Amino acid sequence: MRKFIMIVLVAAMAGGLIWANGTDEASTEGGMKEYSVFLGYPKEDYPQEGTILGDWIEEQTNVKINWEFIVGDLDQKVGIIAASGDYPDAIHPRNLSSVVYDAGAYIELDGLIESHGPNIQKLYGERLDLIRYGEEKKIYWFPQVMPYGNKIRKTGATHGIWFQKAVLEEYGWPEPKTLDEAFDLLLDYREKYPEINGNETIAFTGLYDGWRWFPVASSPSQYAGNPNDGGWMVTWNGDKFIVSHPAYGPIAKETYRKYNRVYLAGGYDAESFVMDYDQYLAKMSTGAVLAHFDQGWQFGKIQNLLKDQDQDRWYVCLPVMLDETYVDEHEGPLQPQVSEGIGITVDCKDPEGLMTYFNFLAGMDTLVMKNWGRKGVDYMVGADGVFYRTDEQIAQWQNQSWVDYTFGKAYWSNFLSADGASLMDDGLNNFAPANNPDVFQAQLRDAEIEVLEAYGKDSWFDFFNAPDVRRESYFPAWTIRKETGSLEQITEQKLDDIRRKYIPLLIMADQGDYDNVWEEFINEVNRQVSPEDYQALIDYMQLKVDERVDIYGGYDKVKAMK
């Protein structure tokens, strides 16, 4: 018995050694170059039989990628990769790129871009400078998406208050400008229809589960006329951008006071504070939620489900402000998420080869293939050069799992992509098909056309003001990453924790008790975070915004823009 166990043990250890040595490195096998890539995004394993896009890329480049995707907790996995010193050829650790950089795992890409990356230079243009990082201001990674050129065309809304179509229809297609107007409408509708599909009508709600609560947490800055800067307010004072946080001042106070009004009238869903994401979606799918503040992609599934049910319980996003003094600026300019991306590691044996591959991915033909598919099969080209899709092609491309895992888009969508709202060189076509007017129109359901016609708009994006171009110089502030383990990071986490407790308490305050709860909230902030620490956090954000503007070309250039 002892012998048997020893044999098993020895075999297991030997197996472990072989396995440990078996990590992928740039190798040549049957003329194919192979590279290992870690992506911090969860995906299905790459299909054995290949994918349409993947086979096409392999054919053109003679490169095969061995994928590894995140399973479990990203922070933990990336921490282990960084500490192990044993890296795949390329790593995309999502928002933890700085961690991998700190470990010294990335190589500088400047020289390689110069020698092997003409397509990348063309795709990124002047914006190449924006992704410089560290003391040396070198390039270490390529972001997920990059705007291309300066021509933009968008059809979708990003975030705001989403109103049920049925509610808007009931009141003759109003455009509520302020929270008061919006809540009057919603409460009135709730009174008229206390139950929808057998469920109690909820006038207004939000999503508070874990990290997914960020749209709700940052909404006060949108109500005060700012795009998504991750809750920060970055305001132009005539000379420069000034960073502040609305959560501890009058803007947040008045916002939650208005929410409190809805709560006291019985229209705010108190359960939203304790629900998880699945429960939130389930509740919305009943059709009993009249409105909520969120980013569209968080409930995209349910939105489509509600549209399919044909009960007019799906949502239209409108810009609503705290009061008349604020001007809508929900939409920000297109900017890359410069603080994260895919980088080549020191363990890559053949960085030139991998850069050549990346360069291929950044090529216009590849980008068209990735977004539109095969010409004549997945899209058509009209006599005027405008791309369009037939009804069958549209149906095929609305099947997300087909697009992701049969066509294979999922595997190449997280790096070296062009922003879907950018126009191609021809000035006619968007990178993302849904932004091409023909495709957008063809995809609309009858009920959607009814809403757009009632409001006299061409697309959902048209409800919102055009972005302020000056913000291009720094936007978005939410990608500014505090150094890991730094005082700023700890301060921010503490503030976040306090708000998680007090935002619900504020909204659920008893009649007449609101100001007391607010005072308690501010006291708690002061108790846990000293004014110096808070100021240090603001100063850090200001410094980073200024730094970005500097790289962009300085405040003088920004001033001249409008």
Add this chain to the structure above:
Amino acid sequence: MSVPFVIHLIIFKYIPIAGWVMAFQNYKPGRAMFQQKWVGLAQFEALFSDPQFYLVLRNTLAMASIKLVMGTFFSILVAILIHETHNRPFKRSVQTISYLPHFVSWVVAANIVLEFISPRGPINGLLLRLNIIDEAILFMGKPRLFWWIIGGSHVWKTAGFGAIIYLAAMTGIDPQLYDAAQVDGAGRLQRIRHITLPGIQSTVVILLIMNIGHLLEAGFEQQYLLQNGLVQDYSEVMTIFVLKYGLRMQRFSFAVAAGIFRSMVSIALIFTANKIADKLGQETLL
């Protein structure tokens, strides 16, 4: 025979202790262990000077104690009830049903719990029907209830499985004792009180001593998945605190310092419990 297990113990339990040096450094990934910056006791200072830490410690001890006491009590109760049942098919099915939740992952179990006690859930439905309450209670929004929700859901999930070990101990009791007691006119409760309970006493004590060492491990998934902003003052436990303020911020040294603290307290608790058991003339572990 025990050699492989000793090797396993050395590799996975003793060698990692070398990592404790990280607690005295400001560890950054990617650098060799001895090229790191030494910071002395700064990590421990940061830990002990954080006001949140004491809140978290309180919650951890409270929830762990509640779970230990309720878990043990209900496991023994379930074991006795099953032991006293003589209808075999019924006994079997009760046993299977009671330990089934043990095999459900907390991710799923947490959703079941949340739905069960939600304002639209069966508990509120029942209370409303019986006119005990006028409107649905938001159980998950009451900070003071959180510990008991944790305790209750722990019992639901583990009591059946935990009963197995006590049932095994009960089968070791000589049936003649029961027969003799019956002849002497002892009722069912008296038999439980004077034969079954003393018969499993040593098992109970050993398990208690072992579990007391885990008092600072009140769990992770359970609290993490059930908590929300409203109850966070009562729901944050050591593991969540270390995840949020340690690992997520890549403050590995801080996390290790917290880990050392936990190990030290655990060792102290085990020895104390062992000593007490010894003093009371009970079976001991060491």
